[in-house]
Amino acid sequence: MIRIQKVVLHHLSLKLKTPFESSLETVTDRESIIVEAEDQRGVVGYGEVVAFSSPWYTEETIQTCYHLLKDFLIPLVFGNSFEHPSEVQKVFKRLKRNQMAKSAIEGAIWDIYAKKQETSLALQLGGSRKEIDAGVVVGISNQKTMLNQIETYLADGYKRIKIKIKPSQDLSIVREIRKHFPNLPLMADANSSYKLTDINRLKELDQYNLLMIEQPLAADDIVDHRLLQSQIETPICLDESIVTFEDAKKAIELGSCKVINIKPGRVGGLTESIKIHDYCMDHAIPVWVGGMLESGVSRAHNIALASLENFSIPGDLSASTRYWEEDIILPEVEVRNGKIKVPIDMPGIGFGLNEQAIKKFTTKIDQFNK
Ligand SMILES: O=C(O)CCC(=O)c1ccccc1C(=O)O
Ligand SMILES: [Mg+2]
Structure with a gap:
């Protein structure tokens, strides 16, 4: 059973090596929020908000995702427990759309689940x-x-x-x-x-x-x-x-x-x-x-x-x-x-976090406790 006790949102600002141009937008600076979730046993999983700073690709933005996470999704996750990560979307279902916000925290819970099974996410x-x-x-x-x-x-x-x-x-x-x-x-x-x-x-x-x-x-x-x-x-x-x-x-x-x-x-x-x-x-x-x-x-x-x-x-x-x-x-x-x-011999997402790099790119940290 997974009971999320703590969520940390790491707001990052990354610089692309070179600007990336599509028919709709040129992206130069890449904002992101890394979702770090921790369960009752101290198992930690990671997910990422992939929305952009402005709503050019879909309607979501980093800020709408932050709002959804802070005011709706994190409280919902704290209020429920999960046998399996596929249950997360059921808990989120009554909130319309906001797919990138939902995906970021669901991804962290999948990572926790795989780590608890001591197998790869893949x-x-x-x-x-x-x-x-x-x-x-x-x-x-x-x-x-x-x-x-x-x-x-x-x-x-x-x-x-x-x-x-x-x-x-x-x-x-x-x-x-x-x-x-x-x-x-x-x-x-x-x-x-x-x-x-x-x-x-x-x-x-x-x-x-x-x-x-x-x-x-x-x-x-x-x-x-x-x-x-x-x-x-x-x-x-x-x-x-x-x-x-x-x-x-x-x-x-x-x-x-x-x-x-x-x-x-x-x-x-x-x-x-x-x-x-x-x-x-x-x-x-x-x-x-x-x-x-x-x-x-x-x-x-x-x-x-x-x-x-x-x-x-x-x-x-x-x-x-x-x-x-x-x-x-x-x-x-x-x-x-x-x-x-594919890092199939590693538990969870199979990659560690580069703490030093994250520190360098962090603009803000929020911590939420159950
Ligand atoms: O290399 C990548 O990450 C994908 C690049 C890409 O095509 C893309 C990048 C940002 C937003 C939308 C798209 C897209 O697939 O339409
Ligand atoms: Mg495309």
């Missing part, structure tokens, strides 16, 4: 892979920079490259990349920057053999995506549109996508992620783990999740050094021959 989630394929994302910038980055990442061994696109920079960059790397496993993420009226542009992308196009249309749409999917060969992958298991079910039933990107933060936690994973597997929809420019804590959860069977496409899972001069976990995430080792 194993507890039902994962079977010992290593996973690494993928990396190239943000929007000029063509030369993007091409250089791709070359560097391929030399580093990455198996799959995702680029960010927008209507004013799509065909030209894809054409250029294909000229240099005709067989590269390549995909493009539009972060909902197109409209159905852009359908001819999107149809033109069809000729470049992309693995998929991610979230071309509106963040809250699954109907227009259905029409678009019926008109293009390239598989559509939904990201922003899938915030719950029900969303995934509806999108698949409608035929709005052929692939889904699962981010625990976006869907309210690991329990919901597994549910979506399992449903997609039954319906022959491959899934991959998406990234949030996160620190190593959320990355550790993502690696564990990616060890499940139907995560058959390399995710946005790159090395710590992709975004950080210094990550906040030990050891840092490493990519060797395009693979990341």
Whole structure:
């Protein structure tokens, strides 16, 4: 039984090595909240709030997550006990949405649970892979920079490259990349920057053999995506549109996508992620783990999740050094021959916290006791 007695929120401000540009926003400073939860036996687990400082990707922000954690979720966790982490989302259910806030504390409880079972989080989630394929994302910038980055990442061994696109920079960059790397496993993420009226542009992308196009249309749409999917060969992958298991079910039933990107933060936690994973597997929809420019804590959860069977496409899972001069976990995430080792012989998330690094990046600490 898990009875949470104490929660510490570590507010961090991390600096990305270089600004990351998508069709919606350029991220330079990455705020984050690390949730440290402790149970009645003193077992400690970690989770991470992956919301951004402003609501450009989904409606949540670091501040809305802080509010939810402080005023609703932490009190609910203190008021309940858990045989298994899958019960956490039931306790949270009467609070609408706020998936990233919920996911952060649920993730910490999953970590505690796995540690108490003296097994890895990957194993507890039902994962079977010992290593996973690494993928990396190239943000929007000029063509030369993007091409250089791709070359560097391929030399580093990455198996799959995702680029960010927008209507004013799509065909030209894809054409250029294909000229240099005709067989590269390549995909493009539009972060909902197109409209159905852009359908001819999107149809033109069809000729470049992309693995998929991610979230071309509106963040809250699954109907227009259905029409678009019926008109293009390239598989559509939904990201922003899938915030719950029900969303995934509806999108698949409608035929709005052929692939889904699962981010625990976006869907309210690991329990919901597994549910979506399992449903997609039954319906022959491959899934991959998406990234949030996160620190190593959320990355550790993502690696564990990616060890499940139907995560058959390399995710946005790159090395710590992709975004950080210094990550906040030990050891840092490493990519060797395009693979990341799943720490299956370690209890819980399988990475320790780098206390010194955390201290350096901390802007505020809150402690809550039951
Ligand atoms: O490398 C990463 O962490 C993922 C980069 C990425 O594509 C992304 C980063 C921030 C917010 C949304 C997205 C996305 O997948 O749409
Ligand atoms: Mg995306």
